[in-house]
Amino acid sequence: GVNNNDSRGALIVLEGLDRCGKTSQSSRLFPYLEGLGHSVELWRFPDRSTSVGKMISAYLSNQSQLDDHTIHLLFSANRWEKRSMMETKLKAGTTLIVDRYSYSGVAFSSAKGIDVEWCKAPEIGLLAPDLVLYLDIPPEKAAERGGYGSERYEHLDFQRKVAQYYQILRDSSWKIIDACQSIEEVEKQLREIVLDHVITCHKGKPLSLLWS
Ligand code: TMP
Numbered sequence: 001g002v003n004n005n006d007s008r009g010a011l012i013v014l015e016g017l018d019r020c021g022k023t024s025q026s027s028r029l030f031p032y033l034e035g036l037g038h039s040v041e042l043w044r045f046p047d048r049s050t051s052v053g054k055m056i057s058a059y060l061s062n063q064s065q066l067d068d069h070t071i072h073l074l075f076s077a078n079r080w081e082k083r084s085m086m087e088t089k090l091k092a093g094t095t096l097i098v099d100r101y102s103y104s105g106v107a108f109s110s111a112k113g114i115d116v117e118w119c120k121a122p123e124i125g126l127l128a129p130d131l132v133l134y135l136d137i138p139p140e141k142a143a144e145r146g147g148y149g150s151e152r153y154e155h156l157d158f159q160r161k162v163a164q165y166y167q168i169l170r171d172s173s174w175k176i177i178d179a180c181q182s183i184e185e186v187e188k189q190l191r192e193i194v195l196d197h198v199i200t201c202h203k204g205k206p207l208s209l210l211w212s
Pocket residue numbers: 018045046060075076099100101102104105106108109153154
């Protein structure tokens with residue numbers, strides 16, 4: 001393989017509004033990196049397979065009601081319960097492509113009117129991504145794509161607010177990709193950026209923590 005002893009995997013996060021194409025693009029990145037001989041796994045948050053994840057899933061499908069702060073902390077707990085596994089994998093040289101992370105946590109809860117700093121607090125100490133890829137799409141365009149399903153947040157007015165909070169959260173290190181382009185064009189741009197970061201992490205870039 002391409003790993004040497006001190007090389008680690010990269011923590012790569014894809015973010016964006018519902019229907020921006022994150023999930024398709026993550027699943028395309030996976031075979032690409034694997035084909036180049038990298039150890040790679042595809043992760044997503046919420047991870048609905050855990051018991052916390054099942055509570056989140058019931059909430060999202062409107063089968064349960066929860067206070068806004070409570071569901072925020074459950075999303076965060078769902079990341080915390082995967083944190084040590086995440087660190088182990090990265091240190092063992094596995095690159096993780098993660099569909100949504102703490103930025104979704106803060107953007108979606110802030111869009112409900114909860115204070116941004118309050119939303120960030122429980123995320124402090126989680127592993128910071130090496131790369132955040134933001135798939136940028138106007139909320140109206142996303143809404144046109146095959147329509148929203150029946151999940152709780154899939155409404156145009158709410159997605160507009162989420163987009164505003166993503167704007168507040170983004171910093172100069174984020175890579176903003178125009179998600180209105182063709183699937184192939186987006187894929188091509190993502191491949192280049194991702195490969196570059198995977199190589200940087202193999203060279204021994206240290207892991208850091210949120211929020212940094
Ligand atoms: P998914 O469609 O990517 O599985 O995500 C489910 C919904 O949950 C999506 O509308 C975004 C939202 N979400 C949060 O509100 N907070 C979070 O921390 C995460 C990861 C997702």
